[in-house]
Amino acid sequence: MVPSYPARPNLFARRSRQIVASELLSLYCCDLGSGPLFPPTVQLGDLLVKTLSICLALAYSLLSLVPANAQEKPKPVRMGCGLMTFDTVPGWGLRPDGKSAIGPCHGSVVIDKAGNIYTSAAAGVFVFSPEGKVVQSYLGNDYSNIHDMEIRDEAGTEFIYGARNANAEGIKFNARSGEIVLHLGFPKESGLNLDKFNPTAIAVASNGDIFLSDGYASNHIFKFDKTGKYLMHFGKKGNGEKEFNTAHGMTLDTRYTPARLLICDRNHQPKGRLLHYSLEGEFIEEVITGLGMPTSAAVQGDYVSVPDLQGRVVILDKTNTIMAVLGHNPDPAKGGNYNIPQEQWVEGVFSGTHGSNWDKDGNLYVQDWNVSGRIMKLARVK
Numbered sequence: 001m002v003p004s005y006p007a008r009p010n011l012f013a014r015r016s017r018q019i020v021a022s023e024l025l026s027l028y029c030c031d032l033g034s035g036p037l038f039p040p041t042v043q044l045g046d047l048l049v050k051t052l053s054i055c056l057a058l059a060y061s062l063l064s065l066v067p068a069n070a071q072e073k074p075k076p077v078r079m080g081c082g083l084m085t086f087d088t089v090p091g092w093g094l095r096p097d098g099k100s101a102i103g104p105c106h107g108s109v110v111i112d113k114a115g116n117i118y119t120s121a122a123a124g125v126f127v128f129s130p131e132g133k134v135v136q137s138y139l140g141n142d143y144s145n146i147h148d149m150e151i152r153d154e155a156g157t158e159f160i161y162g163a164r165n166a167n168a169e170g171i172k173f174n175a176r177s178g179e180i181v182l183h184l185g186f187p188k189e190s191g192l193n194l195d196k197f198n199p200t201a202i203a204v205a206s207n208g209d210i211f212l213s214d215g216y217a218s219n220h221i222f223k224f225d226k227t228g229k230y231l232m233h234f235g236k237k238g239n240g241e242k243e244f245n246t247a248h249g250m251t252l253d254t255r256y257t258p259a260r261l262l263i264c265d266r267n268h269q270p271k272g273r274l275l276h277y278s279l280e281g282e283f284i285e286e287v288i289t290g291l292g293m294p295t296s297a298a299v300q301g302d303y304v305s306v307p308d309l310q311g312r313v314v315i316l317d318k319t320n321t322i323m324a325v326l327g328h329n330p331d332p333a334k335g336g337n338y339n340i341p342q343e344q345w346v347e348g349v350f351s352g353t354h355g356s357n358w359d360k361d362g363n364l365y366v367q368d369w370n371v372s373g374r375i376m377k378l379a380r381v382k
Helices: 011-033 044-064
Strands: 078-081 084-088 109-111 117-120 124-128 134-139 148-154 157-164 169-174 180-184 201-204 210-213 221-224 230-234 247-253 260-265 273-277 283-289 298-300 303-308 312-316 322-326 353-358 364-368 374-380
Touching: 078 322, 084 322, 109 148, 109 353, 109 364, 117 148, 117 353, 117 364, 148 201, 148 247, 157 201, 157 210, 169 210, 201 260, 210 247, 247 298, 298 353, 312 353
Parallel strands: 201 247
Antiparallel strands: 078 084, 084 374, 109 117, 117 124, 124 134, 148 157, 157 169, 169 180, 201 210, 210 221, 221 230, 247 260, 260 273, 273 283, 298 303, 303 312, 303 353, 312 322, 353 364, 364 374
16 A cells, blocks of 8 residues: 655645634624624624634634644555555554654564563653553663563563663563663673673573674674573674674574574675574574665564664565565665654654564564654554
């Protein structure tokens, strides 16, 4: 379906309506401003008709001053194809006044067992109900700038693992209480002498081992045990087959047995790609190339959603064949652009697609890297 763009206001018509209302009001004031309240030349019925006409004209004039995007609620936009067909849910995640609830964002999306949606932004982590209302938030310096998240059930308690690139650490916190139970800083035991440590992605194995990618700096991937003890590291920066040119995103790929790491090599040249590595840090294969700038990956069943920073989400099946492309932005000036304010958002068109995740019903939640803070729901069409 072709995205619906907001109509441009008819400024000439707006101005004409304002003039008509002004002239009617002037006539009315002149009639009431001279002589008795109901002069002989003015019948009561005529006055009531004139009053009603003026009220309607004033209301029409005031309505014309309301921006077009406030008058017209966007309609759902259908995207994708076949099994992977979705409708956008206009207004999902916005405050009652229609503004973004999260503010500037450069983060991720995860979903708990109850179906609540967590998304990270500069201010912290916001928790939405499936209906798009904020029900909880974890704000402040301890939760700010979480670039990537994973959620995991551990003996009945859900924990969120986060990579904080601007704060040079990984963290683990209780999804219900917000209590931080683990910090992962740069492991000096690695023997590396790094100028910077800027983690961009985090993944957790079934046994609790934690993988933290230094995607904005050395491009090493560090492995820790569940207590935070350093175990090993692998990978390095470069553009070779077994190197990373910005290991930006990472998840545990459970589409295969045994599970493996699926790594988004965002800036690989000439195009971004996905790679498989074993949990022991061994290169397995180059999964797919030509994906633009893949930022992250989220697996559900046999499918994986891969946001592309240039403004789209690609869905792959277990053979890593492209099943659908969602929200493609045809404007190169706006695809991959952080500075698209909310008033310029277009329903069904993404700008800096950064994070995504699935709920139990197969709906997708997508976050744009965005100055105003954009989180969207894509409802699966059954």
